[in-house]
Amino acid sequence: MTLKTHNLGCLKGDRLLFSGLTLQAEAGMILRVAGGNGAGKSSLLRILAGLAAPESGSIEWAGRPVEADRDGFRRCLFYLGHAAAAHELLSPCENLRWACACAGEPQSDRNLYVALEQVGLTREMDMPLRMLSQGQRRRASLARLFLSAQRPLWLLDEPFAALDVDAVERVAQAVQAHCARGGTTVLTTHQDAPFSQAIASLDLGDYA
Structure with a gap:
């Protein structure tokens, strides 16, 4: 299944981050969204996930506008934000x-x-999250990847942030395994990830 956008625009406050953005991410593909700080990478992923509305344009999934079946689209995607939604007093397992x-x-x-x-x-699975390091907290959030194989579209905002080399390798392998199953991944990262397959890139600077 393919994710497409048509002439997508994003306004943050009174600043237009990007406009006229058209992307196509197909099954089996890893698409890396690039751009400087403040270019709108996280905003784009939030728009794709349906957590924010675009200023203009439209989004399609599997050949249909996502607005035609918003609930169905949400069941197809896994979104991991840069700031994880987690409770500090609960353990990673909880x-x-x-x-x-x-x-x-x-x-x-x-x-x-x-x-x-x-x-x-x-x-550390039964320790309160507040007792863990930043990298361990991030890994706790990333554990969802290994329980989301049935969701064909992954939207990952800085999935390698605060991870050590071994954790980066594990996450990269999980993303590639997902795409090998026919899944689609759109991600942002400031790091060079150890992907063995070719990845596509979209630079938001081209749409500023």
């Missing part, structure tokens, strides 16, 4: 269980353990 339940995808204890194992957090 936060992960809550997030999956809110998404309508309750998970077994075994599935939660395996997902946290993938991000190297089994020893």
Whole structure:
């Protein structure tokens, strides 16, 4: 399935971040959104996820305007924001269980353990989040990746931020496995990610 935008524009306050933006992300593809600080990378992902409205333009998924079936589109996507929605007093396991339940995808204890194992957090899985490092908190959020294989569209805002080399490698492998299954990934990153497949790039500077 393919994600497309047509002449998308984004206004933040009284500043036009980008306009006339047209992108196409197909099944099996990793699309990296590039641009300087304040160019609108996070804003674009929020618009694609339906969390913010564009100033102009439209979005299509699988050949249909997303507005024609907004709920159906949301069931197809997994969005990871740069600032994770998590409770500081809950553990990584409790936060992960809550997030999956809110998404309508309750998970077994075994599935939660395996997902946290993938991000190297089994020893910390029952500790309050406020006791963990920034990198460990980020990994706790990224555990959702390993429970979202059924969602064909991944929108990831700075998924490699605050991660060590091993965690970056694991996340990159998860993204590539998702695309190998026919999924589509749109992401932002300031880092060079260790992808073994070719990735496409969209520079928001071209639409400023």
